[in-house]
Amino acid sequence: MAEIVIMGAGLGGVIMAYEMKDQMRPEDKLTVVTKDPVYHFVPSNPWVAVNWRTRESIEVDLAPTFARRGIAFKAVPVSKVMPDENRLQLEDGSTLRYDYLVIATGPELAFDEIEGLGPNGFTNSICHIDHAEKAAANFEAFCANPKPIVVGAVQGASCFGPAYEFTFILDTELRRRKIRDRVPMTFVTAEPYVGHLGLDGVGDTKGILESEMREHHIKWMTNSRVKRVDDGKMTIEEIAEDGSVKGTSEIPFGFSMMLPAFRGIAPLRGIDGLVNPRGFVLVDKHQRNPKFKNVFSVGVCVAIPPVGPTPVPCGVPKTGFMIESMVTATAMNIGxxxxxxxxxxxxxxxxVCLADFGDSGIAFVAQPQIPPRNINWSSSGKWVHAAKIGFEKYFLRKMRKGSSEPFYETAALGMLGIAKLKKVSTG
Structure with a gap:
């Protein structure tokens, strides 16, 4: 019998548990350990932050779902990872031994790296359901006294899509409330150009997103480094190609959401051979750690180098399709x-990405995610908004029933089918 432990129960950890269960022998035991007993569908957080969704509508109680699949579950945070001893120290004082460990913790949000950033400072976040709910309350208060808005992603961020989503979702909601004309909006990003996304663009994301920004009267600042955030004011340095400071601006705001940089969680950081200096887990082409051969990792906590140098540091996003492929490979390899x-x-x-803009959106497929690519496609339209809603409903249903079917792959094939139909229809 082998003891298999999955550390983390976000997107990667939950689907890892479902797929690992399918690959195990009858005598093996699978345990998931995580700090939160409830899964929340993170892609819906931008909607929560403008009160288009509630916490309850996007959550899954993991204990009964795992129990139905015969998966043991411990909702206790890990305080220390001891790969030399094949065990985890938990915060309740107990330990959990393993023969195989899959690290799927997601990241720690590095708000503290910029003074005044984050929910405990002066900007909002949509990275966690708690943050999104707080942002929703702050947004309601803002709408009673509209002022400028600043949205974007700071230096070192690796998840840019939600920043674009939230920018246009805010624009849509402000128009619905008939106060958009009273709210100047600025998009601030570490990216070298609009639509870079940490991927050097996908298809024509640069052209599409710049056009959407112009059409919706949203100014943008690229190659930007947030120096500090004060109450109602963000100090931003614009960086030249040679890395020098080209200029410094103080942008006023009444509401702001800035995505932070990520790092590995505290129990992982500093373990020689397991993680890089930032705390992300080192893996080979089989998702296996090179030093600790019985340790695998999937998801946002995996170390991936940037696609290339940029004046302001930009990380590489780990999208759902990418994570799903990591999970499938890991489950089969442990099997x-x-x-x-x-x-x-x-x-x-x-x-594969569906970025909702409130009443339209942009979709892209990159195969592989890191260029050069075999498929490099993007498109926009109202169909993306409808597809994102369908995506949410389908995925939550999958999570609640404990299904291991490959959803992201199906979504990618569907979007490529749309692309082919468009090509045929336009000749």
Whole structure:
């Protein structure tokens, strides 16, 4: 019998549990350990932050779902990872031993790296359901006294799509409330150009997003480094190609949402051979740590180098499709190890994204996610908004029933089908 432990129960950890269960032998035991007993669908957080969704509508109680699949569950935070001893120290004083460990913790949000950033400072966040609910309350108060808005992603951020989503969702909601004319909006990003997304663009994301910004009267600042945030004021340095400071601006705001940089969680940081200096887990092409051969990792906590140098540091996003491919490869590789074989499976690391703009949106497919690519496609339109709603409903249903079916791959194929139909219809 082998003890398999999954650390974390976000997107990567939950689907990892479902797929790992399918690959195990009858005698093996699977345990998920996490700090939060409830899963929340993070892509819906921008909607929560403008009161288009409630916490209850996007959550899944994990304990009964895991129980139905025969998966043990411990809702206790991990305080220390001890890979030399094959065990985890938990915050309640207990330990959890493993034969195979899959790290799927997601990131720690590095708000503290910029003075005044984050929910405990002067900007909002949509990275966590608690943050999104607080942002919703702050937004309601803002609407009673409209002022300028600043939205974006700071230096070192690696998740840019939600910043664009939230910008246009705010624009839509302000128009619905008939106060958009009283709210100047500025998009501030570390990206070298609008639509870079940490991926050097996908298809024509630069052209599409710049056009949307102009059409919606949203100013933008790229190659920007947030120096500090004060109450109602953000100090921003614009960085030249050679890394020098080209200029410094003080942008006033009455409401702001800035995505932070990520880092590995505290129990992982500083473990030689397991993580990089930022605390992200080092893996080979089989999602396996090179030093600790019984440790695998999937999701946002995996170390991936940037696509290339940029004047302001930009990380690489780990999208749902990419994470799903990591999960499938990891489950099959551990299944091989359980049967005395060496791992052979590799994640495809493709990307599929539906970015909702409130009443329209942009979609893209990148295969592989890191260029050069075999498929490099993007499109926009009202159909994306409808597709994102369908995506949310379908995925939450999948999570609640404990299904291991590959949803992101299906979504990617569907969007590529739309692309082919468009090509045919336009000749």
């Amino acid at each position: 091989q190890l359980l049967r005395g074989k060496e791992p052979t499976h590799q994640g495809t690391w493709n990307a």
